[in-house]
Amino acid sequence: MADLVCNELNMTFTNPQTGDAVEALKNINFNLSKGELLSVLGPSGCGKTTLLNLLAGFLNPTSGEASLGGKHIDGPGVERGMVFQQGALFEWLTVSKNVDYGLRMKKTDAATRKELVEKWLDIVGLQGFGDTPTYQLSGGMQQRVALARCLVNDPDVILMDEPLGALDALTREKMQSLVLELWKETGKTIMIITHSVEEALLLGERLFVMAPRPGRIHKEYRLPFAERGLSESLRDIKQDSHFGEVREEILTMIWNMEEEIMGRA
Amino acid sequence: MLDWLSDNRALIAAALIILILVTFIISIVIGKRQTRLRAKDEVFGDPQRTRGGWYWALCGVCSILLIWFYFSWGVGRAYFPQAANEMCQIAKLDEAVSPIAASLPISSRYFKSTLLVARNSDQLVRLQSTLPQDAFTEAEQTELNELIDQTRQLIVNSSNPENLNQEAQAQLLDLSAQINELSAELRGGYDNFTPTEEALAQPKWGVTTTEIPILPTTSKGMLFDQVAASAESIASSFVKVRNKIPANDTLIADIKERISVLKEANEAGSFDERTAETRNAYVKSVDRIFKRLDDGLIFPAESLGVVNTAMTDLESAKQEARGSLGIIDAIFFPGAGVVKSKTQCTEQGSARWLPKPTDVVATFGQLANPDVEGGGGYRGFPLLWWKWLPVADVVGFLTPDWIADVWPGEYARHAADGTIEPNTKDKILAFAQGETDLGSIPMLDGHIWDSLFRVLVALFLGIVLGVPLGLFMGVSKFFKSFFDPLIELYRPVPPLAWAPLILTIFGIKDDGKIFLLFMVAFAIMVISARTGASGTQLSKIRAAHSLGSTDRQIMWNVIFPNALPEILTGIRIAIGVCWGTLVAAEMLAGTTGVGFIENIARTVSDYELIWVTILIMGILGLLFDLMMRWVIDKTIPWRGKG
Numbered sequence: 001m002a003d004l005v006c007n008e009l010n011m012t013f014t015n016p017q018t019g020d021a022v023e024a025l026k027n028i029n030f031n032l033s034k035g036e037l038l039s040v041l042g043p044s045g046c047g048k049t050t051l052l053n054l055l056a057g058f059l060n061p062t063s064g065e066a067s068l069g070g071k072h073i074d075g076p077g078v079e080r081g082m083v084f085q086q087g088a089l090f091e092w093l094t095v096s097k098n099v100d101y102g103l104r105m106k107k108t109d110a111a112t113r114k115e116l117v118e119k120w121l122d123i124v125g126l127q128g129f130g131d132t133p134t135y136q137l138s139g140g141m142q143q144r145v146a147l148a149r150c151l152v153n154d155p156d157v158i159l160m161d162e163p164l165g166a167l168d169a170l171t172r173e174k175m176q177s178l179v180l181e182l183w184k185e186t187g188k189t190i191m192i193i194t195h196s197v198e199e200a201l202l203l204g205e206r207l208f209v210m211a212p213r214p215g216r217i218h219k220e221y222r223l224p225f226a227e228r229g230l231s232e233s234l235r236d237i238k239q240d241s242h243f244g245e246v247r248e249e250i251l252t253m254i255w256n257m258e259e260e261i262m263g264r265a
Numbered sequence: 266m267l268d269w270l271s272d273n274r275a276l277i278a279a280a281l282i283i284l285i286l287v288t289f290i291i292s293i294v295i296g297k298r299q300t301r302l303r304a305k306d307e308v309f310g311d312p313q314r315t316r317g318g319w320y321w322a323l324c325g326v327c328s329i330l331l332i333w334f335y336f337s338w339g340v341g342r343a344y345f346p347q348a349a350n351e352m353c354q355i356a357k358l359d360e361a362v363s364p365i366a367a368s369l370p371i372s373s374r375y376f377k378s379t380l381l382v383a384r385n386s387d388q389l390v391r392l393q394s395t396l397p398q399d400a401f402t403e404a405e406q407t408e409l410n411e412l413i414d415q416t417r418q419l420i421v422n423s424s425n426p427e428n429l430n431q432e433a434q435a436q437l438l439d440l441s442a443q444i445n446e447l448s449a450e451l452r453g454g455y456d457n458f459t460p461t462e463e464a465l466a467q468p469k470w471g472v473t474t475t476e477i478p479i480l481p482t483t484s485k486g487m488l489f490d491q492v493a494a495s496a497e498s499i500a501s502s503f504v505k506v507r508n509k510i511p512a513n514d515t516l517i518a519d520i521k522e523r524i525s526v527l528k529e530a531n532e533a534g535s536f537d538e539r540t541a542e543t544r545n546a547y548v549k550s551v552d553r554i555f556k557r558l559d560d561g562l563i564f565p566a567e568s569l570g571v572v573n574t575a576m577t578d579l580e581s582a583k584q585e586a587r588g589s590l591g592i593i594d595a596i597f598f599p600g601a602g603v604v605k606s607k608t609q610c611t612e613q614g615s616a617r618w619l620p621k622p623t624d625v626v627a628t629f630g631q632l633a634n635p636d637v638e639g640g641g642g643y644r645g646f647p648l649l650w651w652k653w654l655p656v657a658d659v660v661g662f663l664t665p666d667w668i669a670d671v672w673p674g675e676y677a678r679h680a681a682d683g684t685i686e687p688n689t690k691d692k693i694l695a696f697a698q699g700e701t702d703l704g705s706i707p708m709l710d711g712h713i714w715d716s717l718f719r720v721l722v723a724l725f726l727g728i729v730l731g732v733p734l735g736l737f738m739g740v741s742k743f744f745k746s747f748f749d750p751l752i753e754l755y756r757p758v759p760p761l762a763w764a765p766l767i768l769t770i771f772g773i774k775d776d777g778k779i780f781l782l783f784m785v786a787f788a789i790m791v792i793s794a795r796t797g798a799s800g801t802q803l804s805k806i807r808a809a810h811s812l813g814s815t816d817r818q819i820m821w822n823v824i825f826p827n828a829l830p831e832i833l834t835g836i837r838i839a840i841g842v843c844w845g846t847l848v849a850a851e852m853l854a855g856t857t858g859v860g861f862i863e864n865i866a867r868t869v870s871d872y873e874l875i876w877v878t879i880l881i882m883g884i885l886g887l888l889f890d891l892m893m894r895w896v897i898d899k900t901i902p903w904r905g906k907g
């Protein structure tokens with residue numbers, strides 16, 4: 001029932017100085033069922049972040065409509081959790097205060113808060129760090145806190161904008177496993193934006209490749225790797241020949257798009 | 266105990282200076298050794314190199330103290346406590362002979378007579394060349410020229426040794442002999458002099474406001490004092506000597522006659538206004554020069570030779586008798602030494618405006634003494650102390666009187682038997698006016714507290730009103746656009762430029778100063794809170810939105826903590842600026858506060874007090890800043906780590 005639906009979504013930015021219009025998104029249509037894992041890939045400037053901001057309710061579309069579970073999206077809401085590239089943690093709070101932020105805003109009672117915080121810290125692997133100030137954590141740990149902070153609110157959809165972009169390769173791989181694990185365990189709808197083709201393949205049951213100018217969904221894939229990632233090691237999957245083929249195909253596709261942009265510019 | 270310390274400040278200083286000197290040398294030795302030890306494992310340019318180094322801090326403090334002691338004559342007084350008194354006696358002699366020295370090429374380059382001749386001759390030449398030809402007739406012009414030539418002849422006659430007045434010559438010889446006697450007396454030594462009881466009973470150097478005791482307290486000083494007394498009478502005879510020469514008598518009579526004829530002609534004749542004026546002015550100038558020459562103040566140069574020789578000899582006798590004091594003066598008393606004016610001897614040079622460290626401490630001690638009746642505090646008010654503050658005063662200040670006015674009912678009226686029975690409304694009025702007895706609480710008191718209180722209240726108001734406004738200005742278009750012009754218009758005006766206006770409107774009491782400081786603090790707090798608020802990362806605000814916060818919750822839970830580092834920095838700046846403004850405002854008006862003390866000290870040139878207030882302000886400012894740094898470290902450890 002909790003379907004994330006985009007219907008003829010258009011977004012045009014107008015430069016207030018020059019009056020130039022940028023078609024950031026054009027005719028976006030898709031339907032994401034509950035529990036689906038979607039990754040979005042595309043060259044820089046193709047409107048990925050814009051799409052996510054529309055779904056999160058930070059922006060209003062120029063035309064068209066987005067809805068979640070039949071409810072029109074208008075402004076940010078707790079049912080759509082966000083994870084940003086750079087934690088966007090509240091550095092003046094400790095880890096547990098960050099995690100239970102949403103609960104405190106809802107005025108949940110202290111005992112429940114404590115219980116939930118412990119549960120989620122445990123799940124993201126940060127047990128015992130509750131009283132640490134967030135600025136003392138490493139980048140990977142900070143992203144775990146951001147995940148926990150989002151999940152503790154029990155959102156229907158989790159929207160992530162390059163959540164692992166700033167992490168080193170090893171931490172990144174661990175975090176990819178964590179995302180898959182969370183997906184499996186919570187059964188949440190997850191939409192994840194990434195720059196890395198491999199990550200998109202691994203973390204996408206469905207995968208949109210977007211094209212720029214105007215921003216649109218160029219091609220859609222349905223992939224088996226996320227499902228496999230739940231049981232197999234991610235590194236083995238990456239060695240898989242099918243994985244390699246798709247990766248090459250997408251890379252060529254994006255490469256051509258970039259080339260086109262360059263040529264036009 | 267304190268009196269003993271105060272009386273023996275020279276002795277204490279002597280010990281202190283040695284201690285400081287030793288510390289200074291030791292710190293340099295340690296510093297050198299440490300530098301050599303670490304030379305290898307530190308790279309030039311590494312900020313870690315600046316860590317530590319307490320020995321250099323010590324060295325710096327010691328050198329400042331040593332420089333202070335030296336230039337304030339603190340060193341001189343510590344080791345030569347009698348020097349100033351002796352220098353004072355010598356200064357007395359200098360003062361006594363100054364009239365004689367002034368007319369000889371001793372304190373100036375020329376004989377006074379030479380200068381007189383030069384000046385009057387010049388003026389006569391100028392007068393002759395500017396004779397107004399249209400104002401005088403031909404005959405008068407000739408007459409005037411002759412008159413001027415005659416006047417010049419007076420100078421010529423007076424300068425001639427052959428014409429020297431015999432009586433004057435005798436007097437000059439006699440005075441020279443007397444001066445020579447003084448020299449002999451100075452050379453005769455001072456062994457058989459003993460200072461009087463009265464002199465010995467004087468307060469020591471620097472203990473009272475008169476600084477240097479004036480009566481001689483040493484036998485050397487006695488000698489100079491005595492010689493100075495004799496010199497005074499010689500000098501007064503000297504200035505009376507006149508060279509009135511017979512050769513000039515007829516000339517003078519003739520000139521007088523001619524001038525009076527001219528004057529009469531001026532008065533009798535009917536000239537137009539301008540001509541009359543020119544004529545009068547010219548004749549008057551001639552008359553003025555003539556009168557100057559008529560005084561007999563011009564002596565032939567040779568006639569003064571004997572006095573000059575005697576005086577030169579007296580000067581060298583003085584130097585001999587002064588002995589080692591001359592060297593001590595040159596080394597330990599930088600500046601013009603001690604000078605005697607009419608009633609007292611004063612320190613001249615850097616010591617005049619730079620009080621000795623020990624004296625500053627003593628003055629501070631006197632100010633800090635809370636016993637106001639016993640001479641402590643300043644102007645009947647302690648520096649920093651406490652008192653019982655009636656609670657009713659505070660309540661009365663905080664409760665407005667109109668509360669009683671709007672209370673239902675009427676105020677009591679006097680009854681038929683002349684008594685008044687207060688009702689509830691009266692009691693509320695009494696309460697609002699602070700007349701109800703509510704007991705007392707201990708409260709700080711004194712000049713420093715008054716200054717602090719003004720700053721703290723203004724700062725509190727500035728923070729309480731400025732921070733919320735600044736935060737809203739950081740996030741709301743209405744607040745930003747509405748208040749920006751108002752604040753940006755008044756903020757750039759230096760606070761002291763507002764002072765005259767604000768002190769007029771709010772009065773010279775605390776209200777005016779607090780409002781002035783509030784204006785300063787408010788602008789700073791608004792701007793820093795606004796900068797902090799508008800610097801909040803968008804992703805944090807979006808995250809907070811997605812986590813289900815209301816706008817108010819975001820304001821309080823995200824924007825405010827995010828702006829906190831800026832706000833605290835703002836407070837730190839505001840304290841500094843308020844403190845600076847306050848002192849200046851207190852100098853403009855008021856009857857208490859540190860700035861007030863300095864202002865009074867300034868008007869009476871009490872340099873010790875001025876320095877004490879400067880030190881108090883510096884130390885308090887430093888304490889404020891240290892406190893704020895500590896608060897910043899404790900409250901916002903995340904600063905710059907987001």
Ligand SMILES: Nc1ncnc2c1ncn2[C@@H]1O[C@H](COP(=O)(O)OP(=O)(O)OP(=O)(O)O)[C@@H](O)[C@H]1O
Pocket residue numbers: 013014015022023024042043044045046047048049050051215
């Ligand atoms: N606030 C805005 N005002 C004007 N133009 C905008 C605005 N935000 C985005 N754009 C334009 O919309 C287009 C899409 O931007 P968007 O940030 O969604 O790209 P993206 O796919 O997230 O890129 P990247 O991978 O680099 O993050 C770009 O051409 C950008 O210039």
Ligand SMILES: [Mg+2]
Pocket residue numbers: 048049050
């Ligand atoms: Mg983006």
